Amino acid sequence: MLVTYLKRIDNKKSVVWSLTFIYTGIMIVVLLAIIFSLRYFVEKSSVKTYAIYLKQQVERFSDTPQHFMGRMMSRPSLLKDAERLKASLLANKVVILDGIIVNDPYGIVDEKLFNMKEKYAVYEKDDIYYIFIKTKIFDNSDLIIGGPSLEYTALLKTFNSMALNLSFLSILISLLVSYYFAKRSLKPLLIISEEIAEINVENLNKRMPEQNYYEFDKLTQNINLMLEKIDEGYKLQKQFVSDVSHELRTPLTSIIGYIKLIERWGKEDKQIFEESLENIKNSAEYLKDMVENLLLLTKNEEDIVFEELNVKDVVEKIINIYKNEDINIHYELKDLYVKTNSNYLGIIIKVILENAIKYTKQNNKNNVYIKMYNSTIEIIDEGPGIPEDEINKIFERFYKSEKSRTGKGFGLGLSIAKKLSEKLGLKIEVNSILGKGSSFKIKFS
Template identity: 30%
Template sequence: MSLRLKITLWVSVGLMIILFFSFTFVYYMFIRVTTKGEIDLLKDKASALLLKDLPNHPEYWKNNMQMDELLIPQEMLRYITPDSKVAHQIYSDTSLVSYPASYSTMASEDLITDADGILLFVRTPVFKDGKQVALLEIGRNLRRLGMYSEMLISILVLTSIGALILALIGGYFYTNVLFKPLHQFIATMQNIENSGSFRHITLPDKHRNDELMRLGTTFNRMIDRLQEMFRKQEQFIADASHELRTPLTIIESYASLLRRWASSNDQLREEALEAIVSESAQLKLLTQNLLSLTDTYRENCEQNTDFDLIPLVEQTAASLRITTSREIRVQSELDMKELPMSGDPYQIRQLLIILIDNALKYSQKIVDIRISLQDKWVTLEVMDQGIGIAEEDLPHIFDRFYRSDKARNRKHGGAGLGLAIAQHIVHKHQGNLELQSSLGLGSTAIVTLPQSCQ
C-alpha cells in the first residue's frame, strides 16, 4: 500500500471517528434538551392538577370537562391506587394506555422508545392529610420528536457519508499535490542512480517555508557537498597518483641503470643507490602522510586525554632544534609553567612538527612559538621570517598536494599534505587554523584550540 493511500485512509478514518463522536453528542444533546422541556411541562401540569384536590373530588374524573381542558392530543392522565390499579384515567392516545400501571411512593420520569414514537411518563405522588393515597401519572407520546430524531439521524448519516466521500476525494487530490515534490525527489534520485551524475531538485520560484521546501533545499545542499567531495576525491587521486609516479619513475630508472651499466662503474652505482634511497624515503614519507590524512576522518578527539601543553611544545621544539641545528624559541603568556588541556597529545605533537617544519623549510632565521590562554581557548602561534606566501595562494594553501610556485616545490621535500593534515587535526579538536603571510616577510600559523575537547 502506497504512502499516499495510507495517508488518505487514515485521514478519512480519523475524520469519521471525529464525526461519529460529534454527531453522537449532537443527537444526545438534542434528545436531552427536548425531553427535558417536555418533562418540565408535564411536571407543571401535574402540579396544576394536584391543586384541584383530586382525592376529595373524584367527580373531576367523571365530569371530563374539568380534566379535558388540561388534556391535549397524544396525552394520557391516570389515577393509580396503592394496589397498582387504575382508579381513573382519560387519554387521547391508545399507545399510552397499553403500558401497565405501576404504583410508587416517589416521583419519577420514564422515557421509552416505542414503535409509535418516544413515550414520556411523569409520575407524582398524591397526598391526603399528609399521607400518600394515590399516584398521578401523566403520559405523552412524543411522536413528532421521534420523527425529528429520525430525520436528524438521517441528516447526520448522509452528512457523514458526504464528508467521507469528500474526505476521500479531497485527500486523494491533496496527497497528489503534497507528494508531487516527493515524486520529483524520487525521479531526481533515480536519475542520479542511473546516470551517475549529480543533479539538483527543481524548486518553485516562490519560496515557501515548509518542510518539503526545506527538504529540497537540504537535498540540493547535500548534492553540492557530495559533488565537491567527489571532485576533491578525483583531484586527490590524480594528485596522489602524480606524487607517487615521480619517485617510482626515478627508482625504476635508476634500477634499470644499475642493472645495465652500474656493475662496472662504482661512481654510477653509488649515484643510483643514493637516488633510490632518497626517493624511497620520499615515497615512505608520502605514504605516511596519506595514511595520516585518512586517519583524520575519524571521530573527534578519539584519544581524548588530559596533558600539559607547555612541556609538550618545549619538548617538540627541543627535538627539532637538535635534529635541524636551528634556533627555535618558545614563549608563553605571563611565563606560564603549565597549561592543562584535553585532547590527543600525539596529534598535537604532530601538528606542531608540521607547522615548525614548514617554518624551518622556508626560513633561515629564528622560528618563534608563542602560547597564550584566553577564556579557556589556547592560542598557538608559529612565526617565521622566511620567503612568505603570495596573497593569491593563501586561499588554496590547505588544499591537499597544493604548492605555490614560490613557497612550495619538490626540492624542499614536501608533498603538499602537511597543512591539510594540520587543518584536519585542528578540526578534530574543534579548533581553528589560520595562516597569515606576506610575500618576502614571513608567515604566521595561528592555531586556536579549546582547553577542553569534547
C-alpha cells in the same frame, strides 16, 4: 537490481494514501460528532417540549376548583380522584399516582419507571418511544404520567435514517477531499523528489528551486547545502586522485628506471649499482612516508586519549629536534596546562615548524620565532609569505604553493595538522605578508 528496487517499491506504503486515510478518519469523527450532537439536542429539546405540553395539561386539570374542594385524604378519595383523572384526560396514558398503577394500557410499567428520578424520561419499546413526566398533583401527590409519542418516534426515525445516509455520503466525500488535500500538501515533496532524481555526477551543480512553504523551503536549503558538500567533496576527490597519481608516478618511474639501469650495467659497475640502490631506497622511503601520511589523513575517527599536560614540555621537545638545523629558533615559552593528546599535538607543532624552517631557508633567512601566550602557540617564519588567495588552500591535500612546487614534500603536512587539530578541538589561524613571512597560531579552546 531493478527487480529488487521494484519489489521494494511494492512493499512501501504511500504517504499520500496514509495521509488520506488519516484525514478521512478525522473528518468522519468530526462529522459523526456533529451528527450525534444534533441528535442529542433534537432528542432533548423534543422530549422537553412534549413534557412541558403534557405537564400543562395535567396542571389545568388538577387546578380546577371543584377538584380541590371534593378531594379527600383517604384511600377511597384518592382512588376516586384517580378514576376521574383516568376517565377524563388520561384514558390513553400510563398513570402512576403515589406509587399505584392507575392505568397501563401498554403494559410497559416496570421498576425503573417507579424509580424515576428526573422530571421527564424517555422509554423505548417495540421501536416506539414513550415520554413520561413526574410532577405533583392534588396538592402533594406524586404523579408519573406518559404515553407513546408517534411524532417523536417519527422524528427520531427520520433523523436516524438521514444520519445514516449522511454518514455514508460523508465517508465518500471525506475520502475524495482528503485525497485531494493530501496530494496537494505533498506536491512540493514530489517535485523535490523528481528534481533530485535528475541529479548525477555530471550535474552536481544543480540546486533545488525555492519553495513557497517554510518547511519545504527548509528541506530544499538543506538538500542544496548537502549537494554543495557533495560537489565540493567530488571535486576534491578528483583532485586527490589526480595529485596522488602524479605524486606516485615520479618515485615509481624513478624506481623502475634505476632497476633497469642495474639490469644493464649495475652487475659490472659497482658505483652504478650502489648509486641506483641508494636512489631506489630514497624513492621507496618517499613512497612509504607519503602512504603513511595518506593513511593518517583517511583513517576513521577513533577515540583519542586526552591527558592533562604542560604544552611547554611538548614544544621544547620539538624545538630540540631542530636545534642542529642551520636556523635560529627564538622562543618565549610559558607553562600552559591543558587536557589534550601529546602525540597529536606534537605532530601539529612539528608540521608547522618544519614548514617555517623550510620556507625561511628558501627565502635566504635564518630566524624562526615561537611564542606562547593566552592559550596560544604562535610560530612565525621569515619566508616569502603566502598570497592571500592561497591561504584557504594550503590545508588541502597535495596542495603546494607555486613557490614550493620544486621543494621536497608531499603537500600533506598541513592537511594532517588541520585534521588532527579538529580532533583535538584546536583552531589554526594563518596570517601572512608577501615578502615578510607568515604566522601560524595554534589556539586552545
